[in-house]
Amino acid sequence: MLRDTISIELFYNTDYWKEHGEIFLHDGFFMLRSFNIAGREFLMPTQPYLLQEGRVVLVTQGHADYTFDLVDYHFQAGDLVVFYTETLIEKKSHSDDFQFDAFSFKSKRSEDSGRGFTCLHLGQQTGAIVGAHFSLLWALVHQQPLPLESVRLITDSLLQYVAQQETEDSLHSTHRDDILHRFLTLVSRHAAKERNIPFYAERLCIAPHYLSTLIKQQSGRTPMQWINHTAIKEIKVWLAYSDETAAQIADHMAFPCPSSLTKFFKRETGMTPTEYRIKFKAKS
Numbered sequence: 001m002l003r004d005t006i007s008i009e010l011f012y013n014t015d016y017w018k019e020h021g022e023i024f025l026h027d028g029f030f031m032l033r034s035f036n037i038a039g040r041e042f043l044m045p046t047q048p049y050l051l052q053e054g055r056v057v058l059v060t061q062g063h064a065d066y067t068f069d070l071v072d073y074h075f076q077a078g079d080l081v082v083f084y085t086e087t088l089i090e091k092k093s094h095s096d097d098f099q100f101d102a103f104s105f106k107s108k109r110s111e112d113s114g115r116g117f118t119c120l121h122l123g124q125q126t127g128a129i130v131g132a133h134f135s136l137l138w139a140l141v142h143q144q145p146l147p148l149e150s151v152r153l154i155t156d157s158l159l160q161y162v163a164q165q166e167t168e169d170s171l172h173s174t175h176r177d178d179i180l181h182r183f184l185t186l187v188s189r190h191a192a193k194e195r196n197i198p199f200y201a202e203r204l205c206i207a208p209h210y211l212s213t214l215i216k217q218q219s220g221r222t223p224m225q226w227i228n229h230t231a232i233k234e235i236k237v238w239l240a241y242s243d244e245t246a247a248q249i250a251d252h253m254a255f256p257c258p259s260s261l262t263k264f265f266k267r268e269t270g271m272t273p274t275e276y277r278i279k280f281k282a283k284s
Helices: 004-012 013-022 124-140 150-171 174-189 195-206 208-219 223-241 246-252 257-269 273-283
Strands: 021-028 029-036 049-051 056-059 064-067 072-074 079-083 087-094 099-105 118-122
Touching: 004 013, 004 029, 013 021, 013 029, 013 087, 029 079, 049 223, 056 124, 056 150, 072 079, 072 099, 079 087, 079 150, 087 099, 087 223, 099 124, 099 150, 118 150, 124 150, 174 195, 174 208, 195 208, 195 223, 223 246, 223 257, 246 257, 246 273, 257 273
Parallel strands: none
Antiparallel strands: 021 029, 029 099, 049 087, 056 079, 056 099, 064 072, 064 087, 079 118
């Protein structure tokens, strides 16, 4: 089973993280204010992590570069990210003054309902509305007893507002950009078990050859490069955040046998799964 490293950090190293921002924890729910992660190696660069629950993150200071489901993003103060379903994330870099507000929530969006996350560059008006939701939610979680229904209503209100902004932003995307984003979303969801181009072409209702041409033109990578790249990230997540054996990971990811997984992993990374796990454990 995969371990949720972020929750483990917050709930089991609470005293340490209280020195890096304001924290509220309650029965698996957390909320952070003016939180800074620069003081400790938290999600190591180049090591993918699978986010497993809903999160809302508002950047309040500094800047950072992350990869979410294969796409690179640069964030600065005023930017918002909402994670709805499982999302592969990878930290690239962040400034020493990088701070954010965040909270967790129980997501209702299914994996097949669209992209697993939303990134918004907030303007003055949208930023004020999002900020008001965060301030109200922070005030609510400090009431006794905790008004769970009010917390849920404010969370739903913010998610509904974000969904509206996401819809408006999507109207400005081109057809080819839309196919690329849909393809990357499908790959991030299915590459663990589906590693062939026809599967994705069928889901997108286009011919495999056209998909290959379009993805190469739009991204500079072939579909198989994206698929293999994602599968490797999935394997790295299992190696880093679980105690599963190579045989168990091979089963999770539909490899015919452990040796097939090992051969694939070594071809793409230059090391065996065992060597990668040892290297990760030495750094953590």
